[in-house]
Amino acid sequence: MGRMEHPPQPWPVGAVERLEPLVGRVLATNAGPYTFTGTQTYVVGDSRGLAVIDPGPDDAEHIAALLAAIGDAPVLAIACTHTHRDHSPAAAPLAAATGAPIIGCAPLTLEDDGPRSDAAFDTDYQPDRILSDGEIIRLPSATLVALETPGHTSNHLCFALLETGALFTGDHVMGWSTTVVSPPDGDMGDYMNSLERLQQREDRVYYPAHGPQVDKPQQLLRGMIGHRRLREKQILRLLEEAPASIPAMVEQMYPGLDAKLLRAAGQSVLAHLLDLERRGMIARDGELFLAA
Incomplete structure (x- = not known):
């Protein structure tokens, strides 16, 4: 499970890519060693009402691109899979611009005494509504269901689009690399359990926050789980x-x-x-x- 090479530039930064009738994708300007070509924000729904999934970094250019993608459609929800700083900081300015509520993962406060990873988290994130497993964001044309998938972070959610069988996987499953599981908040046991939970599902396609869409989810999941089990065996041998x-x-x-x-x-x-x-x-x- 190595890392995919970056595709040749230019990348479609700021443009709306129409992935299917209910799903558009907008790439942010934050490419890097941990974000691949950047954070991918998804705009879900139609002109009667939209949800924005993982609004991304608080970057004026990206927020302007999102507002252009939204157009005159009402935004009914701004949904975050988790609160790393490349995912949720744009939620607040986007909410201010559209009047939409911030709905999705819980805010995250680390309370351990070990090495801190707070710097990676958006400590300003303030949701209007926290979703538990199985709770729904209902749009005129679409139904998004929250799935608790801790591991990469303890507050990580995926969102299933019931009408089309798509799953927005955030950083839990990425299209270009294995996921970083970083203690103290990241937990390998939880991560493996969450991968195995997705194995029990029959989602048609994954739309990750980084990297290309995943058209063979079950095949990728088998590879990811196998990769982690091999790493575990390697550690035990050493x-x-x-x-x-x-x-x-x-x-x-x-x-x-x-x-x-x-x-x-x-x-x-x-x-x-x-x-x-x-x-x-x-x-x-x-x-x-x-x-x-």
């Missing part, structure tokens, strides 16, 4: 040979990795280690981890 620190494991598990991605790899290894420790399969001694 620790059976000798106790090891996270940097030493990253060096062996990710040879030649771009330096920009080393921290994410370390967090992914940590997420696996915490899950294995919780299951009683490994132990730790200071900075070292060892087989139980």
Whole structure:
């Protein structure tokens, strides 16, 4: 499960791509090593009423592109899959411009004493309504159902479009790379359970927040779950040979990795280690981890 190469430019930044009659996509201007070509905001519905999924970063150019895509249609909901800063900050200015309520994931406050990842989160996010699993956003032409999919973040939701079998997967399943699961909020056990939950469904297509649409969801899910299980076995083999620190494991598990991605790899290894420790399969001694 490697990372997809960036497609050749120009990318369709700011333009509305019509994916199906009820779904349009607008690409934000925040391309990067963790966002691929940028955050993809989805506009769902028709001229009688729209929902905007993952409004993206608080960027004037992107917000202007969204307002152009919306046109004269009433916006009935601004829905966020989670509150990383490339997903939810545009919700507030878009709500101010359209009068729409912010509906979707819960705000996130980390309360642990460990290494903090608050900097990645939108601490200004204030939803008007928090959706629980199975709750509905009802539009004149479309029905969106919230699915709780924790793992990438504890507050992550996906949204199922009942009329067409599409699933908006946020960062839970991406079209270009495996998802970063970064403790303390990211949880590998929850992430695997959420992937397995999607396996029980029959969604036709996935529309992720980053990367191309996924036309064979079940095939991708099998690959993602298999990839994580192989990483887990790799960690257990290394620790059976000798106790090891996270940097030493990253060096062996990710040879030649771009330096920009080393921290994410370390967090992914940590997420696996915490899950294995919780299951009683490994132990730790200071900075070292060892087989139980």
